[in-house]
Amino acid sequence: MLLNLTDILSNEGKTEEISVVYESGFFRSDQGQFKVLQNGPVILTLSNRGKGEMSVTGKGSLQFRTRCDRCLGPVDITVPICIDEVIGTEQIENPADADECPYLKGYQLDTEVLIGNEILINWPGKILCKEDCKGICAKCGKDLNQGDCGCDTFIPDPRMAVIKDIFNANKEV
Ligand SMILES: [Zn+2]
Ligand SMILES: [Zn+2]
Secondary structure, three states: OEEEOHHHHOOOOOEEEEEEOOOOOEEEEOOEEEEEEEOOOEEEEEEEOOOOEEEEEEEEEEEEEEEOOOOOOEEEEEEEEEEEEEEEHHHHHOHHHOOOOOOEEOOEEEHHHHHHHHHHHHOOOOOOOOOOOOOEOOOOOOEHHHOOOOOOOOOOOHHHHHHHHHHHHHHOO
């Protein structure tokens, strides 16, 4: 959604509250494409605080369908949105600073880009279906949460066992 900022920026002391949603059906990042289960709302507060500056704050949360890092099973996550930005007329008029505020298109604020940045920042670094998820068998690919697969993962050489421990420790996500 594109919000026109001209009115607020030309009225000192003016505050506006607006409820927006994340309009895309999917969120895309370098980790993949995730279905949006709950697209908001995010309550944005735009406030002219004088000297050609306005603050943009926003609160809400979104829900996505993602997958477990260990077993790849589906996991639904909630990502909090907590926006706190300041926009000055200078940034708007000086396109050289455009990279700083990718959500600005002239005097319009692209809420999709603004919320998208926030999703990226607050995306959890580790996603597990449950704390003790056993993952999948490295040999046969079975989901070990559903029971043992019976694969022979026994390593007879004790030196190899040490290496295996290190390997498993590194593999921990
Ligand atoms: Zn899992
Ligand atoms: Zn197996």
